[in-house]
Amino acid sequence: YLVRVGEMRESIKIIQQAVEKIPGGPYENLEVRRFKKENNSEWNDFEYKFLGKKPSPNFELSKQELYVRVEAPKGELGIYLVGDDSLFPWRWKIRPPGFINLQILP
Numbered sequence: 001y002l003v004r005v006g007e008m009r010e011s012i013k014i015i016q017q018a019v020e021k022i023p024g025g026p027y028e029n030l031e032v033r034r035f036k037k038e039n040n041s042e043w044n045d046f047e048y049k050f051l052g053k054k055p056s057p058n059f060e061l062s063k064q065e066l067y068v069r070v071e072a073p074k075g076e077l078g079i080y081l082v083g084d085d086s087l088f089p090w091r092w093k094i095r096p097p098g099f100i101n102l103q104i105l106p
Helices: 002-020 030-036 097-104
Strands: 065-072 075-082 091-095
Touching: 075 097
Parallel strands: none
Antiparallel strands: 065 075, 075 091
8 A cells, every 4th residue: 555655656746847847838729719610610721830839740641541550469450541632631540459349249
């Protein structure tokens, strides 16, 4: 019991150190802007600008389809991307490793 309590105290110290090192500066809550848009708006006209110190993504996904498979402990992790020459993929699907195991359930 005392070991776990000590680990929790050390974890709190690590979190406090990480919070102190977060850079300050202006920021923008993108979720608020998304909810202010009309209900029928699409993501394509949404402005993806980050005002913080983190750089925004600057690579373009060309117009192609990609599927990547990785062996995971519970099965196969699959990621499917469809690009449309913009900064963000047109379609992005993730197939988790445990998905195939759900077929046995009714």
